[in-house]
Amino acid sequence: MMMTAPYIAQSSTVEAPLSVEMIGVSKWYGHFQVLDSIDFSVRRGEKIVVCGPSGSGKSTMIRCINRLEVHQQGEIRVNGIVLTDNVRVIDQIRQDVGMVFQSFNLYPHLTILENCVLAPRWVKGVSRKEAEERAMGYLERVRIPDQAGKYPSQLSGGQQQRAAIARSLCMNPDIMLFDEPTSALDPELVREVLDTMVELARDGMTMVCVTHEMGFARQVADRVVFMDRGRIVESASPNEFFGNPKEERTRNFLSQILH
Amino acid sequence: MDWVYIYKALPDLMNGLGMTLLISGVAICLSLLLGVIGAALRTSGIRPLEMLVTGYVEFIRGTPYLVQIFFIFYGLPSIGLKLSIFWSGALALTIWASAFHIESFRAGLAAVGQGIRDASASLSLKRWQHAWFIVLPLALRAALPSAMNTIVATVKNSSYLQAIGLVELTFVAVDRIAYEFRTVEMFASICVIYLFCVFILSGLGHWLEHRLNRPFAGR
Ligand SMILES: Nc1ncnc2c1ncn2[C@@H]1O[C@H](COP(=O)(O)OP(=O)(O)OP(=O)(O)O)[C@@H](O)[C@H]1O
Ligand SMILES: [Mg+2]
Numbered sequence: 408m409m410m411t412a413p414y415i416a417q418s419s420t421v422e423a424p425l426s427v428e429m430i431g432v433s434k435w436y437g438h439f440q441v442l443d444s445i446d447f448s449v450r451r452g453e454k455i456v457v458c459g460p461s462g463s464g465k466s467t468m469i470r471c472i473n474r475l476e477v478h479q480q481g482e483i484r485v486n487g488i489v490l491t492d493n494v495r496v497i498d499q500i501r502q503d504v505g506m507v508f509q510s511f512n513l514y515p516h517l518t519i520l521e522n523c524v525l526a527p528r529w530v531k532g533v534s535r536k537e538a539e540e541r542a543m544g545y546l547e548r549v550r551i552p553d554q555a556g557k558y559p560s561q562l563s564g565g566q567q568q569r570a571a572i573a574r575s576l577c578m579n580p581d582i583m584l585f586d587e588p589t590s591a592l593d594p595e596l597v598r599e600v601l602d603t604m605v606e607l608a609r610d611g612m613t614m615v616c617v618t619h620e621m622g623f624a625r626q627v628a629d630r631v632v633f634m635d636r637g638r639i640v641e642s643a644s645p646n647e648f649f650g651n652p653k654e655e656r657t658r659n660f661l662s663q664i665l666h
Numbered sequence: 667m668d669w670v671y672i673y674k675a676l677p678d679l680m681n682g683l684g685m686t687l688l689i690s691g692v693a694i695c696l697s698l699l700l701g702v703i704g705a706a707l708r709t710s711g712i713r714p715l716e717m718l719v720t721g722y723v724e725f726i727r728g729t730p731y732l733v734q735i736f737f738i739f740y741g742l743p744s745i746g747l748k749l750s751i752f753w754s755g756a757l758a759l760t761i762w763a764s765a766f767h768i769e770s771f772r773a774g775l776a777a778v779g780q781g782i783r784d785a786s787a788s789l790s791l792k793r794w795q796h797a798w799f800i801v802l803p804l805a806l807r808a809a810l811p812s813a814m815n816t817i818v819a820t821v822k823n824s825s826y827l828q829a830i831g832l833v834e835l836t837f838v839a840v841d842r843i844a845y846e847f848r849t850v851e852m853f854a855s856i857c858v859i860y861l862f863c864v865f866i867l868s869g870l871g872h873w874l875e876h877r878l879n880r881p882f883a884g885r
Contacts (some may be wrong), residue, residue: 497790508785513785517881525789526790530792571785
């Protein structure tokens, strides 16, 4: 799959059904409030970029969506299902939501192909043959089919992250969460991972990306969300967000990361 | 050194070695199993279980091995549990080795990071699937070097069991010395035999380590 035309963010998704809804979500670590009444929603097909200073709660917020963190107040709905403590509900939601981590988190003792095949086989009950075919399909999409038989440690960081994206896609999620997917990469490897994400966006995936790659945000995002101290401070289209930020804190943040 | 004497003693020594290997083998298998189970309990998050396992480990590591053997061999019958010499010995060896394996595997489990757990959760792997496919292989790899030490020590420590009359390698040597007084010949012989066993075992361990570490070798 080649990158032909640049991806044009679409604003025609306004009418699409809600994929993720967070209503008044709060969370505390002891006395420290990490999330403060977060209202946040993502429509099907939308691409949201979340940014903000370190410690502002970005990771915590997206990790609440697939219950890697438990929120204490408010409601989270994923594809209309209310997230509760119920194991089957959590399981259902996790099958719909893929996640990509800063540090890749590939299984180091399994080959790339085995990494991709494990969950579809054991969670979805897909046959080995079909799971492998599907995995090879996604590995081709992220352009590392030739690495399928290697172990994660034998790949570059960029290749590992693309493998992690493929592993996640193998579960056929309809929402993808990215938590600073390029922050752990050497600068020259960032582009290949971002290209993969742009393609994914172009194919219509619903995406929530925590990233400070503002070029990516401009290119792909339908909305950019700025967080600070556990709150969503500003949420706007990339044009408005970068061209005419409303909040003082947003302007400060932008001036810092855009130099 | 009387080589002919050693040569003539060889059949006896080999019988002793057979018993040493048998009881060590039994104890190694059982203690590895108990080690994995114990480490799992110790990190289960269930406080009473964790404390129980910790207490067990501390008790075994804090008391002399010979005392443990006597406790099992002479102590257990007086509370109505009469075991043969072989099973008393196997039990003592297993109980001792398990404590050390629990420690190794606990460290191995700790080597599996939060990131890997997050990955499994996000892929909605069940707890047992994560434990079986991910945690166990990773923890075993991480624990292998120190578990190998314990395995080697299990073979060497089986020698203590001569004190309760188990006819293993050391017993055979000591027994012959008692009436034929060839001290140097006998002790030299069994040292060489123990060394040989340890050598084979360590070699096996290194080979396994090397094999299992292939995925981590990097580019
Ligand atoms: N397990 C925890 N216990 C206590 N405090 C925590 C815990 N996890 C996170 N925090 C705190 O919560 C705050 C938000 O963390 P979070 O990881 O969501 O921030 P972030 O916006 O993703 O930051 P970064 O850009 O550094 O990744 C931080 O101040 C962090 O120290
Ligand atoms: Mg973070």
